[in-house]
Amino acid sequence: MSHVIAVNAEDKILDVAARCFSRRLYQALFNQDSVTNSFLLSRNAVKLDDKLIKLFNSQTFQQGVNFDEAFKFLLLPQTDHNQSLIIEPADSHQVIYPQWSNTNIPRKDPNFVGRRQEIHQVVKELVESDKRCIALHGMGGIGKTALAYAIAQWLHERDRYKDGVWFISLRDTDSVGTLITKVKQSLELSSFALERELRNSRVFLILDDLDKLIEKESNELIELLNSLLEQCSNLRLLLTSRDSLVRDIIYCHQEEVYSMGASETREIFKKYAPSLAQWGDNNDLVEDFNLLVKFLDGYALPIKLAASYMAETQCTLKMLCEDLDIEPLSVLDSYSPEQRKERSLRITLERSFEMLSVEGQDIFPLLAFFPSGLSLDLARAIWGRSGNKALMELLKFSMAEKSSNASDWRVTLPEPARTYAESKLQKGRGIDYVTPQVLDFYNGNFCDTVLKHFGNRDEKKGQELLLQENSNLILFLEWGYQHEMSSDKICRSTRITASLSPYWRWIEANQDPLVRLHLAIEAAQRNQDRVGEDLVRNAIATFSSREVFKDVQSLGRESDQPKPFEFKAVTVNHRGEIIERETKLAQYFTETLQSPSPSGILGITLDMVAIPGGTFMMGSPKGERYSSEKPQHEVKVQPFFMGKYPVTQAQWQAVTSLPQVNRELKPDPSYFKGENRPVERVSWFEAVEFCDRLSHYTGKSYRLPSEAEWEYTCRAGTITPFHFGQTITSELANYDANYIYGAGVKGIYREQTTEVGSFEVANAFGLYDMHGNVWEWCLDDWHNNYQGAPTDGSAWFDDNNNLSQKQGNAMLRGGSWFNIPESCHSGSRGYVNRAVRENVSINFGFRVVCAVGRILQ
Secondary structure (H helix, E strand, O other): OOOEEEEEOOHHHHHHHHHHHHHHHHHHHHOOOOHHHHHHHHHHHHHOOHHHHHOEEOOOOEEOOOHHHHOEEEEEOHHHOOOOOOOOOOOHHHOOOOOOOOEOOOOOOOOOOOOHHHHHHHHHHHHHOOOOEEEEEOOOOOOHHHHHHHHHHHHHHOOOOOOOEEEEEOOOOOOHHHHHHHHHHHHOOOOOOHHHHOOOOOOEEEEEOOHHHHHHHHHHHHHHHHHHHHHOOOOEEEEEEOOOOHHHOOOEEEEEOOOOOHHHHHHHHHHHOOOHHHOOOOOOHHHHHHHHHHHHOOOHHHHHHHHHHHHHHOOOHHHHHHHOOOOOHHHHHHOOHHHHHHHHHHHHHHHHHHOOOHHHHHHHHHHHHOOOOEEHHHHHHHHOHHHHHHHHHHHHOOOOEEOOOOOOOEEEOOHHHHHHHHHOOOOOOOHHHHHHHHHHHHHHHHHHHHHHHHHOOOHHHHHHHHHHHHHHHHHHHHHHHHHOOOOOOOOHHHHHHHHHHHHHHHOOOOOOHHHHHHHHHHHHHHOOOHHHHHHHHHHHHHHHOOOOOOOHHHHHHHHOOOEEEEEEEEEEOOOOOEEEEEEEEEEEEEEEEEOOOOOOOOOEEEEEEEEOOEEEEEOOOOOOOOHHHOOOEEEEEOOEEEEOOOOEHHHHHHHHOOOOOOOOOOOOOOOOOOOOOEOOOOOHHHHHHHHHHHHHHHOOOEEOOOHHHHHHHHHOOOOOOEOOEOOOOOOOOEOOOOOOOOOOOOOOOOOOOOOOOOOOOOOOOOOOOOOEOOEEEEOOOOOOOOOOOOOOOOOOOOOOOOHHHOOOEOEEEOOOOOOOHHHHOOOOEOOOOOOEOOOOOOOEEOOOEEEOOOOOO
């Protein structure tokens, strides 16, 4: 043939597109057009085809074909063309690949082959049916995880889900709380309320290896999945497990993953095996290969083991068949599929194990004690360089797998090999042999790294490390609580527990840290570790003053159900007379900072009001007020939550009792005392530390407001100088009322702070004390005007956004009890000399905001 035309398109449109293309192509050729011109005309005809325009688009979920997909027509050979087709460069180095972002899955695995039919079936089910959940199930080691990755890569390449494709590994995860925590961390959500966070998002979520969850919390898991599918109509789930979950899940399609066929088995074996030159040239080569394929029976792990064994030992195919004790075809046919798989797995593991070095044979069985995988750093700490060498050897023989979604370099034991690994444990070389060294590593290197991440406000990395190591940590800590006996009076399990207790939510999502802390005290006493015991007692004192521990599901339900509240808002005329009173409604949620005590002492809470997104004009127009408030510019603000009041002294004291993140906080810094008065005499850095501690405690993202967010919430839809109207009065706010604004009247100068909300009047969003009482810190760096200011509502930083390294001046807003009305104006900006970040003053306070999730629209 002189030319070949290759067509690559979505399965649903392939037939229609190819027919349309071919009709136009032959018409042009019969009219004696050149092959190149005929090709170009035909490709353009596809774009204009009426049938394709009316078809359902699986990317937008609307009518109209994804033409980027439809246009993958290629005319070969390209060298004979008279003009450039600009379809796809022949040089692979010039190929432009789609941007690989908004996902945590790797690019295509070059070794993954086969499963085309299964990929097609799953994608078809997602596109053409009303099913929102696909449940893949099948025996361990059959290739479910690899198939899930391949499906995810296929979907992400085609940008099917604008909010991303995410892979959540749940091997050895035994609580729904930990599942929720892992999703929250991977997708960078602001709360544990997955239903609310994902409600308006187009996300494809893979929950891989649910077996432990099915065993431990099957009902809770099904309840969570159904709630997500019911409330998040654009969410799509892919589940993998050995057993089927489909019986009780709505909108779910079940797909069993079977053994691969003979042709796919051959493909995979060739991928991992040495080149054909090494296979040998005996006359029985084809027969031997067919016999090997029958022996492996489409079982993914034995296929890789056999091929890797052949590559590492440099044996021929015939030698491989002999080493594997492969029986004649008639005998293999007599076995059941289950027997063939058990036999192929056992024999390939045994032969590979026999070829390992002494170090490899020592480490391989111990991988059974590392359900979260064994990191390179930990292996080096225990075995030195020989440990690293042994891990590389295990990878070469396919007896270990490199974790593709861990943030560090680590290997895991293939799940079907776990039983075999445990059978190879030698007497005296069990968990007792390795745990002391593991605990020493956790107490030193690991804890230092985690605490450094949290201390540098790199919470994501800190959480990531704890989540990916959690199963290992729990296993070895539990051994330590029961058995650790140290000669140096340092109880490692005790000190690890004390060090990590503030972040325990990321280790055991639904386990109260107090339970572990009490076990750690007993271990410290047994080891006579008084320093460790004191560390634990300090941690216990901190946790005991807080609210009753709540599991992640409870936290999610609380934050997913904002409650309405009524409030009063007023409007005044230019003389300050109230001309309108309104009762309004807003939504809020409550953060419990300290629970009520049995003796009747009231608890301490923080009310966070829902602020709707919107657009407003920030600053003052030409001809009005000060140059620092110009140029006036439009800003678009996303939804968020903001404190109903400035932070009170009671709230401050509750949060200062939480574990330190970066700096110490004085529990009672205020000059004007009163639990319900706003806290004052706090610096910008101390306000940031307050937010950090609150974030770690709640699992949400708390921070200071940006200057744009502050002005947007203060104005609450108004364009007048104050949210009340044209002026301000001492009946509505606390300021120096010896002075007036506009045609207003003088009033009471109280010369001190007042209890928050005491004027019982809010703005249209439901926020109190936005004018006066205390200046409120904002996150931004000080700028002399708005030239070049962001228009998306974000904080405006001059240089890096590492808050602990900030220098210079920040921003103050709102005025205070000490200030004249002019300084309490909605657009007023704190003077530059006041806003030095380290400054404290009897009129400096703050309020907090809680950011919504990254993908919440």
